[in-house]
Amino acid sequence: MEAISYPLRIPKNVIELANLRTKEEHVDKSTALRQFLYLGARDYVMELYQKGRISLGKAAELLDVSTFDILRLAKEHDYSGATGEQLKISRETAKSLII
Numbered sequence: 001m002e003a004i005s006y007p008l009r010i011p012k013n014v015i016e017l018a019n020l021r022t023k024e025e026h027v028d029k030s031t032a033l034r035q036f037l038y039l040g041a042r043d044y045v046m047e048l049y050q051k052g053r054i055s056l057g058k059a060a061e062l063l064d065v066s067t068f069d070i071l072r073l074a075k076e077h078d079y080s081g082a083t084g085e086q087l088k089i090s091r092e093t094a095k096s097l098i099i
Contacts, residue, residue: 046073 014036021032042063049059049070060067
């Protein structure tokens with residue numbers, strides 16, 4: 001993943017959280033802040049995926065992970081990626097292909 005430098009004003013309470021994380025998890029402050037940023041981005045991407053606004057492949061691309069990782073995250077958040085009606089249609093299609 002390519003990284004770029006970006007000027008950013010960070011709220012004081014987020015810096016305090018990063019300081020706490022540096023002590024608790026033995027990481028430097030920059031790493032803690034990047035982890036916080038990634039967690040927020042991950043939650044947003046998963047929300048977009050859940051709403052059907054982006055595809056599985058796009059979600060994986062945005063987070064720089066595999067599609068299997070996205071499916072694992074969706075499972076952890078109790079999201080199957082399909083509505084009940086979509087699942088019903090998928091089952092019916094699968095049954096017709098088997099016979």
